Amino acid sequence: MTRTTVSRSTPTISQVASAAGVSRSSVSRAFSRPELLGKETVERILAVARDIGYVPNHTARALSTGRYSNIALVVPDVANPFFPPIIEGAQAEADQSDFCVFLGNSGESPRHEDALLDRFMGQVEGVVLVSSRLSEARIRHHAARKPIVLVNRDVKGLARVLIDSSQGVEQAVVHLNELGHRRIAYVAGPAQSWSNRQRRATVVRVSKRLGLAVTVIPTPVPSYAAGVAAAKQIIKSSVTAAVAFDDLTAQGVMAGLAEQGLTVPSDMSVIGCDDVLGASTYPAMTSVSSRSAEAGKAAVSLLLDFLSGSSLGDARLALDTHLVMRQTTLAPAT
Amino acid sequence: MTRTTVSRSTPTISQVASAAGVSRSSVSRAFSRPELLGKETVERILAVARDIGYVPNHTARALSTGRYSNIALVVPDVANPFFPPIIEGAQAEADQSDFCVFLGNSGESPRHEDALLDRFMGQVEGVVLVSSRLSEARIRHHAARKPIVLVNRDVKGLARVLIDSSQGVEQAVVHLNELGHRRIAYVAGPAQSWSNRQRRATVVRVSKRLGLAVTVIPTPVPSYAAGVAAAKQIIKSSVTAAVAFDDLTAQGVMAGLAEQGLTVPSDMSVIGCDDVLGASTYPAMTSVSSRSAEAGKAAVSLLLDFLSGSSLGDARLALDTHLVMRQTTLAPAT
């Protein structure tokens, strides 16, 4: 059996070696450290290799060197539009160094996140954890095994890149104040979320400074449906503007308001966060930009830098944000 | 050097072996084929292993067996909302079999897609290619090395799962006809796209049957911006309804129409495809549902089935679709 298939499988280094009349180590070097070989030798080896279709065996190399050229990227929910840009940025950066990236989707479950990490750890050089739902203890546990970079999670002593919404949210509140709003609402996100805590605190702080009244409307989980539901409470609380935890929720708020016969922005101003939907809604949504692709890129870059020597330490990179004004804010109706 | 670090790294099978007083092969078997060992022996070994924190080395195992328990998933653009549900479905299915998944983002570039595949091939058991931008020749080339399942790409002889929009799109055109529309537009997607060709053909065919006039409006690439641009041509062509290649484009069309002072649905009906935005736009968009998560799941399931024995052959799985009516369609203004 497999008679004609006898030499169908990938050629090995030995085959190249004998075909080229050199030792195996030369072939190895021709691929990994060509500087150590004569220019001609390298060329000859490479030519032969190409001819017989030799491709270095990644696994064998990894076993021998302990280097995998793989990283893992774990997110809570691929389908939430906040994450794809991060993934994209991370991918792009990894590509530049010929790293492959494993993607893990925890489905917002800490247990699943743990399981994914265990499965990845054996074949990656490092990990990027985005908006991790893990306890600090678990994060530290994993960080003890492999280098980890956190995104949107602030754990002392670990490398992290944080999207710092405070400036952007501050601008949002200031903007509403300048338009003449005096009573605003904050439609909150998950209570445990670092981003939510930061945004909420900023809305409250700046409102107080400017003398605005603020109503916080809790939602269990950030989603379109949560926004729709929040709309009713917004109306009841007789505010004239709302800042939502994220764009998805904001969009839900807009739909909910419309259902109740209110028009944005003439009857109510709405501002989202993350700016992931902003450019593709109608009316185009005013939102706090999160530069999330950059966050993904930065996280991988940090990780890769560390892997190639520099110390990771507890780098803490804060990306600033700003308000992107579009068409969902206006002076309140009189 | 590394004095105190001497036994810091992961324990190996030998350490477990001596600690448990058995041979290395027994330890190996305790993990991979426990049926071959005495119940007690297995338990003892496992206990010792847990104590000293032994975890089987994935890479060494892969080198020895040729099994990686990894698959690759390549998409053209993570940030396009059509893909995340597919990714999610694929992930979920892979998880069930403890497979890890590499994600590749080709950025719509065939060259990049090729490069990613080359990088993945060495460490995966199979590949799922979603909406591949590769030439058929290149696809076949890669399929010769590893099992491949295609999503939304119809190549004879290869396993593929196709989201068959024809029923859904047919329903859309019929729906418009019933509302009284006589002239409609199709805002096209990428010319090479299998889905686009199918959708376009269906719109044309059904329109002809029903006696509707149809204008095809080309766009270079499906995007919000393309939709906005298409809106002007839609208006010029004096149709009363438009079907767009995807939801993103449809959303752009809606925004473009609004910019020109037209309201959806009273002045113009709009229908999207894929139903990825449908529930989170205002007005809620009527769209052709794509069940994309199922497609991702099915693709991985097909691949995994094959890997565990069954023949892959040229399975051709067509997922049907249907129109989801929401609020962007109405009888034409008189």
Next chain:
DNA sequence: CTGAAAGCGCTAACAG
């Protein structure tokens, strides 16, 4: 049911 030995394909000292 368990042990011994060979090897997966590659890299990394160490010689020459």
Next chain:
DNA sequence: CTGTTAGCGCTTTCAG
């Protein structure tokens, strides 16, 4: 600059 020699950690015949 190039060849020789050991492994990386695990699985897998083959004996016993």
